[in-house]
Amino acid sequence: MKSEFTPPIGTITQIKGQCISLIGNDIDTDRIIPARFLKCVNFDSLGESVFEDDRKTLKGSHPFDLKENKNASILIVNSNFGCGSSREHAPQALMRWGIKAIIGESFADIFYNNCIAIGIPCFTLPNKSIKEIQNNKDNKFLFLEIDLKNSLAKAKDLSFNLEIKESSRKMFLSGEWDATSALLMNNNLIENKFNQLPYIKFNIH
Amino acid sequence: MSQDTLFDKVWDLHKISKLPGGSDQIFIGLHLIHEVTSPQAFGALKDKNLKVKFPDRTVATVDHIVPTDNQSRPFKDNLAEQMIKTLENNCLEHKIRFFNIGSGNQGIVHVVAPELGLTQPGMTIACGDSHTSTHGAFGSIAFGIGTSQVRDVLATQTIAMNKLKVRQIWCENQLSNGVFAKDLILHVINTLGVKAGVGFAYEFAGPAINALSMEERMTVCNMSIEGGARCGYINPDEKTFNYMKNKLYSPKNQHWEKALTWWKSLKSDEDSIYDDVIKIDASKIEPTVTWGITPGQSIGINQQIPLVDELSHDDKLLAEEAYEYMSFKPGQSIKDIPVEVCFIGSCTNGRISDLRIAAKVLKGKKVSNNVKAFVVPGSEKVANEAKQEGLDQIFKDSGFQWREPGCSMCLAMNSDKLTGNQISASSSNRNFKGRQGSPSGRTLLMSPAMVAAAAINGKVSDVRELFSK
Numbered sequence: 202m203k204s205e206f207t208p209p210i211g212t213i214t215q216i217k218g219q220c221i222s223l224i225g226n227d228i229d230t231d232r233i234i235p236a237r238f239l240k241c242v243n244f245d246s247l248g249e250s251v252f253e254d255d256r257k258t259l260k261g262s263h264p265f266d267l268k269e270n271k272n273a274s275i276l277i278v279n280s281n282f283g284c285g286s287s288r289e290h291a292p293q294a295l296m297r298w299g300i301k302a303i304i305g306e307s308f309a310d311i312f313y314n315n316c317i318a319i320g321i322p323c324f325t326l327p328n329k330s331i332k333e334i335q336n337n338k339d340n341k342f343l344f345l346e347i348d349l350k351n352s353l354a355k356a357k358d359l360s361f362n363l364e365i366k367e368s369s370r371k372m373f374l375s376g377e378w379d380a381t382s383a384l385l386m387n388n389n390l391i392e393n394k395f396n397q398l399p400y401i402k403f404n405i406h
Numbered sequence: 407m408s409q410d411t412l413f414d415k416v417w418d419l420h421k422i423s424k425l426p427g428g429s430d431q432i433f434i435g436l437h438l439i440h441e442v443t444s445p446q447a448f449g450a451l452k453d454k455n456l457k458v459k460f461p462d463r464t465v466a467t468v469d470h471i472v473p474t475d476n477q478s479r480p481f482k483d484n485l486a487e488q489m490i491k492t493l494e495n496n497c498l499e500h501k502i503r504f505f506n507i508g509s510g511n512q513g514i515v516h517v518v519a520p521e522l523g524l525t526q527p528g529m530t531i532a533c534g535d536s537h538t539s540t541h542g543a544f545g546s547i548a549f550g551i552g553t554s555q556v557r558d559v560l561a562t563q564t565i566a567m568n569k570l571k572v573r574q575i576w577c578e579n580q581l582s583n584g585v586f587a588k589d590l591i592l593h594v595i596n597t598l599g600v601k602a603g604v605g606f607a608y609e610f611a612g613p614a615i616n617a618l619s620m621e622e623r624m625t626v627c628n629m630s631i632e633g634g635a636r637c638g639y640i641n642p643d644e645k646t647f648n649y650m651k652n653k654l655y656s657p658k659n660q661h662w663e664k665a666l667t668w669w670k671s672l673k674s675d676e677d678s679i680y681d682d683v684i685k686i687d688a689s690k691i692e693p694t695v696t697w698g699i700t701p702g703q704s705i706g707i708n709q710q711i712p713l714v715d716e717l718s719h720d721d722k723l724l725a726e727e728a729y730e731y732m733s734f735k736p737g738q739s740i741k742d743i744p745v746e747v748c749f750i751g752s753c754t755n756g757r758i759s760d761l762r763i764a765a766k767v768l769k770g771k772k773v774s775n776n777v778k779a780f781v782v783p784g785s786e787k788v789a790n791e792a793k794q795e796g797l798d799q800i801f802k803d804s805g806f807q808w809r810e811p812g813c814s815m816c817l818a819m820n821s822d823k824l825t826g827n828q829i830s831a832s833s834s835n836r837n838f839k840g841r842q843g844s845p846s847g848r849t850l851l852m853s854p855a856m857v858a859a860a861a862i863n864g865k866v867s868d869v870r871e872l873f874s875k
């Protein structure tokens with residue numbers, strides 16, 4: 202496990218780190234964090250249990266157990282990553298293990314939203330580029346520098362144009378990825394909406 | 407971009423603003439919470455010194471962790487006890503309506519809200535649970551959210567979200583005898599794939615959908631998420647309104663007429679525009695069973711597990727992973743594969759009609775000696791109704807264990823789990839590796855009638871053969 206965990210706050214413009222590749226499509230949130238670890242009232246101790254069952258099965262050879270990945274922080278995945286349950290415990294576990302950004306072919310909707318809400322930017326790249334990173338001979342030591350302003354990822358002699366939803370990119374650059382404060386600002390509009398909605402009136406119990 | 411669909415109408419009605427980042431701020435009409443994904447959200451409220459904005463718009467119940475054998479308090483499992491206590495305290499502190507065990511209204515959140523009339527056409531509904539899509543069966547727009555968004559709904563009754571695209575799934579003709587809503591949705595997911603729905607809302611329509619009961623419609627919408635779609639819905643019709651009538655929390659007296667008038671105005675226009683339309687022939691669907699490790703890996707009961715060569719490049723890798731995990735051979739038929747555990751329950755198929763059909767199959771028959779079988783009603787209401795009809799006795803006489811309501815072995819957070827590499831025939835919704843509590847446990851998803859048939863024969867069977875006997 203890594204040293205003391207500090208959650209991200211404020212603007213996120215740049216992420217530098219070593220890549221860790223996890224190969225496979227449709228990796229679901231039950232695999233990222235099995236249900237028995239959901240018995241908790243805070244997220245604090247989830248980091249060590251990330252991919253618990255997959256890791257046990259692979260007896261030390263799972264990417265999250267390899268020594269050379271100990272300090273990795275940019276997760277490289279294939280398609281439909283994070284499908285299944287809506288548990289935010291999944292990105293929380295990844296984040297607490299040390300993941301700061303994810304690059305993949307595609308992400309499941311709820312997982313993507315959960316990542317954005319807790320400050321993990323998720324980028325997409327075409328299959329070919331993902332393979333290029335995953336098959337990189339020096340994979341062990343592949344460091345990427347992600348620049349959110351220009352949606353670019355650079356390594357020593359590689360460069361990728363990352364895709365990310367424009368709304369997410371803006372939120373990270375402005376530091377408003379934690380949506381609560383933006384939502385709270387429209388308090389009057391919320392009250393108006395509450396008073397206007399037809400069904401609120403006929404559901405007074 | 408879609409236009410004038412029910413989805414567009416409900417979305418526009420609930421839109422509050424465009425946020426600086428570009429996503430929409432959407433008002434949530436009904437917020438459902440349970441013990442697993444809410445404690446951290448309440449914790450965050452406290453940290454930020456925020457109150458619950460509209461406590462009346464949130465409703466709580468407890469389902470994921472509850473034991474189904476002995477529900478007396480304190481629970482044997484300390485952690486489970488701590489979680490339910492936390493929910494009890496949070497509801498008390500924030501004045502949130504809570505259906506606790508023994509209230510008569512407790513159960514799986516997606517079973518409870520519709521049966522109480524809380525789920526209504528035209529609403530936006532959110533819950534920290536991916537199967538919130540279930541509620542779309544009533545013509546509401548309902549989706550799962552993560553814990554940070556649960557916090558946002560508690561604090562503001564709104565969330566930030568990008569509008570989804572809309573795909574209509576038009577189901578032609580009718581399902582044949584012995585083929586159920588579960589088979590239909592498994593077939594749809596198999597046809598389109600588990601990621602086709604990413605970024606989409608699924609509108610289910612057509613003669614086969616119109617013919618479904620409200621409970622069957624819930625089964626279909628429930629598993630939209632397994633097809634990648636965050637929400638699934640069906641335009642409301644007379645069946646919807648009849649179901650809503652006289653439910654505990656449905657509009658009463660003069661409000662009922664007003665509600666009805668409004669609900670009737672809520673549907674996709676004849677000439678509405680969809681981002682995509684797909685046609686499915688319901689009459690071609692057979693009882694369907696999953697053989698792999700995603701809900702998309704399914705086949706008809708009389709088909710063989712696909713050969714590698716029959717699959718696309720992408721599906722190949724996953725199929726190979728599945729053959730190995732399941733210890734099945736490509737080309738092997740699914741029929742007659744022995745099962746060890748049979749589970750009837752979950753928010754997909756734990757409703758009264760599911761129990762009725764399973765009981766019909768089981769009546770006068772015995773569960774095979776090699777099978778452990780149990781039924782977990784979706785809610786206290788379902789359990790009571792089943793008891794009144796004598797279904798519990800039919801289950802028990804056949805050798806099924808009759809349990810208390812909860813999620814149970816759908817995700818195995820309580821003590822109902824597979825052990826080792828046991829194979830289960832399950833009426834739930836996910837066959838992911840390890841989903842049912844054992845890291846090497848194997849799950850075959852199917853309809854409740856098919857689970858009952860598998861229980862009797864001790865192996866995967868075609869329920870239609872039992873019906874005709």
Ligand code: SF4
Binds near residue numbers: 813
């Ligand atoms: S029954 Fe299963 S899928 Fe449904 S809410 Fe419970 S755990 Fe989730």
